[in-house]
Every structure is written in structure tokens, then in C-alpha cells.
Amino acid sequence: MRFAATVLLWLATTVALAVTIPIAWAQKNVVDADGYAAMAQHAAADPALRSAMASELSTRAMELITNRGYTVDSSLVQGVAGAYTASPQFPVQFAQANRTAHAWIFAGAPPGQDWVVDVAPMLRDRTFAELWNVFHLQVPATVTVPLTVDMPKRLRAGKLRPLTAWGPWLSVGATVLTGVSALLTLAVARSRGKALSSHGVSALLAGAAGWAGIEVAQRYINDALDHAFGDIRLIAEAMTGTAENSLHQWLNLTLAAGGVLVVFGVFVAMLGGLRRAG
Incomplete structure (x- = not known):
């Protein structure tokens, strides 16, 4: 029973982390006006x-x-x-x-x-x-x-207004959910070292899923860019490239943190084994 609970909590942590990263990134760099302006200034x-x-x-x-x-x-x-x-x-x-x-x-x-x-x-x-x-x-x-040749019917002024109200709550809520799931996994697991390593695996999976998600999204991004033309299209492509690089950096940090956690978890598990053997 304890093992099953640990596995379920680990799965919840993995899914929550995979969702939290793009939500938090989007809130900081796209939804937030200051963050978007900062990204545009960097793209310049x-x-x-x-x-x-x-x-x-x-x-x-x-x-x-x-x-x-x-x-x-x-x-x-x-x-x-x-x-x-x-x-x-x-x-x-x-x-x-x-x-x-x-x-x-x-x-x-x-x-x-x-x-x-x-x-x-x-x-x-x-x-x-x-x-x-x-x-x-x-x-x-x-x-x-x-900014566009023909305005898509689904794109209108204020279309994403709800995100300005709910975006911060979604970002904070997803982050809290991930943290709570991770802490509960540590609390329920028999081995803290193995639990830490499993969180590292969660981060590695979340980072890899993010990279795959960006590749899948490329087609939709290109479809959106088709509504721009000439120099505006080139500017939009550069802005999109900057956004992708920014998200890639977040995902790379997630992968790096996952690798560190895996190694640290193994080290903690070894120390625990030596303590029990002694």
C-alpha cells in the first residue's frame, strides 16, 4: 500500500512539474506585460x-x-x-x-x-x-x-484578457501543487534517497517532455506566422526564436536540476545503506 501511494504521488509530481514549467514560463514572459517587453528588448x-x-x-x-x-x-x-x-x-x-x-x-x-x-x-x-x-x-x-495580412477570426482584441487575471493564479497553483506532491512523496517513501532520485527522474522527464512539446508546437507557430508578411514576418520569426530559446533555457535548467537530484539521491541512499549496515 505504501509503495502504491508513493508511485501515485511520484506520478502526480511528474505530471504537475511538466505542466508547471510551461505555465510559469508563459506567465513570466508572455502574459505579464513587463516580462513580454523585457523579452522583446532582448530579441532586439x-x-x-x-x-x-x-x-x-x-x-x-x-x-x-x-x-x-x-x-x-x-x-x-x-x-x-x-x-x-x-x-x-x-x-x-x-x-x-x-x-x-x-x-x-x-x-x-x-x-x-x-x-x-x-x-x-x-x-x-x-x-x-x-x-x-x-x-x-x-x-x-x-x-x-x-501585424497581419488577414486577421484570423479566432484572434480579436482582448482575446487573451482572461489570462491576465487567471495566469498568475494558475502559475502559483501549479507550483504549489508540484511542491506539495514532491513533499508528500518524500514523506511516504520508505527511502528518502530513492525518493530524491525519483524526483530527479521527474525533472528529467518534464524537461524532455517540454523539448518534445516545442517541436510539436512548431507547426502551429508556423501557421500563426503565415498571417504576417514581409519584414513583419521576419521580425515575428526573430521574436519567436527568442521565446523558444528562453523556454529551452528553462527546460535545460530543469534537466540539469534533475541530473543533480538523481546523483544526490543515489548518494543519500548509499549513506543510508551504510548507516544501516553499521
Whole structure:
């Protein structure tokens, strides 16, 4: 009976841990606006993202110039945009622009407002100042860039609003459940060393399941990215890559912790055996 209870508690711990890791990661890096902005700021260091963003900004700048009847060498505008995305101001402003995109889907937006980002603050950066002075132009109050070609019917403003309310509770609840299950397993098990090793195995299984889950999710991620186009698609791919790398780091830490627990559990079990033998 005790063995059966230990096995059931171990299974509960394993499942709870496998669920807790992605939930806690998503709450910290996706649902939470500050966490998402921090991840976007980190992604802004990606050369591919900087290149795509420079291309998008140069396109918008060219539109502003040509709409006033001027002509300009596109390579000049591209060079200015590239200098901006290489500047230390870019990651901060890119993160702020992503806050707007985050708010649209998590907090909602006025009826009829599309999913867009406003790049006007970027175009008003001092890096572009000389360019605007040459053509006696001022950047409009807003310069919006649509994030999708066609908005999926299932995706609408405020679609994920419930997660902002329930996400923290789910994350904390899953973490507490995992901890309680692990402690109960230790309490019920006959051998503390073996129980510790089993928790290590749980972490190894949870980490491996997470890696497999990311591979399975790739197809759905690619389907979602198909709604973006051009430079926005490249930017979204870079953001997705940063998110995947972040989750991979969490899973790698889980695997490492699992390996340590297995070794430590074996060591504790050996000490217990020596104590009983003595």
C-alpha cells in the first residue's frame, strides 16, 4: 500500500512539474506585460530582427518623404534606419512598441481597431533628425504598421484578457501543487534517497517532455506566422526564436536540476545503506 501511494504521488509530481514549467514560463514572459517587453528588448539584439526592422522603418520613412513630393536615395534612408537599429535606443523603443501589441490582445482595444504597432516614436528618434531636417518634414503623431495580412477570426482584441487575471493564479497553483506532491512523496517513501532520485527522474522527464512539446508546437507557430508578411514576418520569426530559446533555457535548467537530484539521491541512499549496515 505504501509503495502504491508513493508511485501515485511520484506520478502526480511528474505530471504537475511538466505542466508547471510551461505555465510559469508563459506567465513570466508572455502574459505579464513587463516580462513580454523585457523579452522583446532582448530579441532586439538579434541581427536578423534589427535588419528587418531597419527595412520596415526605411519603407515608412520613404513613404513619408515621397508623399510630400520629394525624391530620395533609398540607400541613404536604409543607412539611417540601420544606424538607428544599431543604436542603444532601439531595444528600449522596440520593447515599448511591443507593449502596444501585447495590450491589444491581452487588454483589448477600441472596436474596429486593427492589430498594429506605432513606429512613430522610432522615426522621431534623433538618429532620423537630420533626414527630416533635409526635407523639412515632421513625423506624424502615429505611423501604424499592421501585424497581419488577414486577421484570423479566432484572434480579436482582448482575446487573451482572461489570462491576465487567471495566469498568475494558475502559475502559483501549479507550483504549489508540484511542491506539495514532491513533499508528500518524500514523506511516504520508505527511502528518502530513492525518493530524491525519483524526483530527479521527474525533472528529467518534464524537461524532455517540454523539448518534445516545442517541436510539436512548431507547426502551429508556423501557421500563426503565415498571417504576417514581409519584414513583419521576419521580425515575428526573430521574436519567436527568442521565446523558444528562453523556454529551452528553462527546460535545460530543469534537466540539469534533475541530473543533480538523481546523483544526490543515489548518494543519500548509499549513506543510508551504510548507516544501516553499521
